[in-house]
Amino acid sequence: MSTIRLTTAQALVKFLNAQYVEFDGIQQRFIKGIFTIFGHGNVLGLGQALEENAGKLEVYQGRNEQGMANAAMAFAKQKHRKQIMVCTSSVGPGSANMVTSAATATANNIPVLLLPGDVFATRQPDPVLQQIEQTHDLSISTNDAFRPVSKYWDRVSRPEQLMSAMLNAMRVLTNPADTGAVTIALPQDVQGEAWDYPVSFFEKRIHRIERRSPSPESVQDAVKLIQSKKKPLLIFGGGVRYSEAADAFVKFAEVFNIPFGETQAGKSGVESNHPLNLGGLGVTGNSAANSIAKEADLVIGVGTRFTDFTTASKQLFGKADILTINISEFHASKLDAAKVVADAKLGLDAIAEGLESYKSGYEDEIEKAKQGWQEELDRLSSIAFEENFTPEIAGHLDDQLPEYIEALGTELTQTSVLGTLNVLVDDEAIIVGAAGSLPGDLQRMWNTKSRNSYHMEYGYSCMGYEIAGALGVKMAEPEREVYAMTGDGSYLMLHTELITSLQEGKKINVVLFDNSGFGCINNLQMENGMGSFGTEFRKRNPQTGKMDGPVMEIDFAKAAEGYGVKTYSVRTRVELIAAVNDSKKQSVSTLIDIKVLPKTMTHGYDSWWHVGVAEVSEKESIKKAYADKETNLEKARAY
Ligand SMILES: Cc1ncc(C[n+]2csc(CCOP(=O)(O)OP(=O)(O)O)c2C)c(N)n1
Ligand SMILES: O=C1C[C@@H](O)[C@H](O)[C@@H](O)C1=O
Ligand SMILES: [Mg+2]
Helix, strand or coil: CEEEEEEHHHHHHHHHHHHHEECCCCCEEEEEEEEEECCCCEEEEEHHHHHHHHCEEEEEECHHHHHHHHHHHHHHHHHHCCCEEEEEEEECHHHHHHHHHHHHHHHHCCCCEEEEEEEECCCCCCCCCCCCCCCCCCCCCCCHHHHHHEEEEEECCCCCCCHHHHHHHHHHCCCCCCCEEEEEEHHHHHHHCCEEEEHHHCCCEECCCCCCCCCCCHHHHHHHHHHCCCEEEEECHHHHHHHHHHHHHHHHHHHCCCCEEEEECCCCCCCCCCCEEECCCCCCHHHHHHHHHCCEEEEEEECCCCHHHHCCCCCCCCCCCCEEECCHHHHHCCHHEEEEEEEHHHHHHHHHHCCCCCCCCCCCCCHHHHHHHHHHHHHHCCCCCCCCCCCCCCCCCCCHHHHHHHCCCCCCHHHHHHHHHHHHHCCECCCCCCCHHHHHHHHHHHHCCCCCCEEECEEEEEEEEHHHHHHHHHHHCCCCCCCEEHHHHHHCCCCCCCCHHHHHHHHHEEEEECEEEEEEHHHHHCCCCCCCCCEECCCCCCCCCCCCEEECCCCCCHHCCCCCCCEEEEEHHHHHHHHHHHHHHHCCCCEEECCCCCCCCCCCEEEECCCCCCCCCCCHEEEEHHHHHHHHHHCCCCC
16 A cells, blocks of 8 residues: 555645535536634644645635634535635634534535644643643543534544544535534644555545435325415525526426525525516515415425524415425425425426426416515615604614614615615625624515525524625635625624735625614514613613613724725715715725614514513513414414
8 A cells, every 4th residue: 555654734635635526517626725723723733734735725814713714604605515615723712713603504504624723632731721621521622512513523633533534524515415514623733743644545536416316206296296286386495506406496487387485595596586586485585475475385495494584483384285305304304394305406307397287376476476575675775764754663762763863873774775785786796694684684675686696694694704704705706796784783793804805805895784783683672572672782871870871883984994995984875876886996895884774674574483582571562472472373383
């Protein structure tokens, strides 16, 4: 057996360089590059290996481990899981910072490879700096916290373990049914230890991303079920995008005249103006999709995880049977569905063959529902503050609005800003989002004019993903303009990969909606009988001892200007138009700080979200919220 003597870290880098995927006969390198934040836990091992010979891996420098790993995830998501990034962190806090991203990637079924440094395998110098020292178990380190949030977890405690660890890592990273974060913990001593690795370990490996075929029996069942129904509704989930099945999906919808709603991950797989595209479905859905869903007699979920947002906590599809087409048996089995466990394209094609001349029984309902939503969309896009103004989310902070107008210096409404932006940005531009009120507004209001132009992380809805995510998306699609759509809360939580975008010359545009608060959570608490509590950004008031002092005023544009970002402060529609148009001419990253009035985001359309409400309270409004929840629960499926 011919061997080559390398350190564990050198062998790992060499191995990563040799990984390829093949999908529909097309081969490409699987690992584009590696984000790094070096510390004593990785610099002399993996750092040394990368300095000496990184091969074709591009080496980037992150600002925050969570940020860089979110960027890595966004890259892989935008690449439809056909290419990934790796992230290496130091030991202890550096690795702990990546745990949130591992969870985000795993919840969304997006592959990322995380390589946190670990404490010494030999234990000679223990306790090392940043070692926790669990007294009941010395084998535990911070990296064990990745176990519940990774799809595959391993620790390389001897150099030769690298081979089985990495082969399993690749198995999971390229498995469309069960991918997510893969964590390989690397003790710092082992990273530098040498071993005689078999040369065969480094040979070019091509991992075929298989399209799983459906069983003939499951297809027959699906055909019979559809043929017995008059009002089926398709759901376009993220899996359709990852399987590159959009054309097959549209053909299926067109041939059988079946309308479809979009999930957050599926949106923009097909342009919004397709006559059968009803748009966003569920809690953050619009009136067209939700009204058709309520009347549907069959829901065909393709590549969807059926989260509570899609099913409106299992209340939306009241009358329908459920059919699923999913490559994952786990997701296909949800809602007690009839299931076709298969790749989206192969599943749809096989069912289509069996359906022959089937046509749904829709007459003009689809057109009418779309028309009704278009009118509502036009209304939302043109809401302007005026005398006796009632905000969309009425009855919460109506009396405080004048104070916000004064503090933020704005009368702009969030929905009108979105309507204007949707017209201003180029058709090919990609918007990125994750948390706050914007995902709901965008899923309802954003008209996608080109494919894969809507990138929403709504599996984990992780605040702070937006800016890092935009960087990852820009790395995946450098030719397209990318907009991070973020609230002030998300921006404050994590935005420092904006600096990485400047460093890398990867221009992103941050569109920041400053309503001085955790707006959607303020809505949620007040809609459920609470007061406004801990969610407005107000100064502590020495008189009351509470955070009910003046509204905080933050000049985000000024702060970002110091980074070297081109910034704009926007308080009027005219300023918004000028800012967006000018930002397009820039080659550096930009930030548009838009002051918007709270409570001017969209409200729900015929949907229910099951949230935990107090069963006992002295407040009548809480008692009512609890009673309402119980009533709604009765209308929902039990499982
Ligand atoms: C990391 C993380 N922490 C907490 C939450 C819970 N959460 C969801 S939205 C939100 C507030 C978002 O505020 P902002 O970004 O300003 O958006 P707005 O709702 O005001 O539009 C919070 C705290 C979350 N989704 N992610
Ligand atoms: O708790 C939440 C409420 C949602 O409205 C929001 O979009 C999401 O970020 C969240 O975490
Ligand atoms: Mg906010």
